[in-house]
Amino acid sequence: MRLDFNADPVSLARQLLGWTLTVDGVGGFIVETEAYDVDDAASRSFKGRTARNAAMFGPPGHAYVYLIYGLHWCLNVVCRETGHGAAVLIRALAPTHGLNVMRERRRVAKIELLASGPGRVGQALGIDKRLDGLPLDRPPFELLPPIAAIDVASGPRIGITKAADLPWRFGIAGSPFLSRRLG
DNA sequence: CTTTCGATGATCT
């Protein structure tokens, strides 16, 4: 099984569900993603390339990391061809690797809250600016294929004001680790 | 269960 990072973000967002993502051996399987495309008013790449979003215009299969609301680090997977500015936001994981490390970083008792949201994923995996632009197929990252078939659900994206009607949020149907329920 | 609101800082206008 292989991921096609050259695909469009909607396709990659669906492909990524069920893959296990770890940083320094800490993480879980991807349960929720969001697509951000070229010419997408909700995307940080919409107004063109800047210092902040440069990684989005770099090679597919690399990380794009940014700080939101001054305190949360969010992790994206760059896709399409180099120079396009499309990516998939990792919104939630089902924790499987390094549970103790994540609990220490997050300081929450419930396993459902360890990585169920983009900011929570960032905190649980220790994501920050150092990882911006790094390839996802080499340490500290690791991506492992799904072990079972995935039942995909979709719905509108969250926390955006533009193009908010597009159903570009994807998740594993019925998972208790989704940041919010999905239709 | 729901809604509201403050925290916090880099980036862009």
Place this chain on the structure above:
DNA sequence: GATCATCGAAAGG
């Protein structure tokens, strides 16, 4: 000075 792909706590039903 405004914006922002969020979170968590607090307040209200």
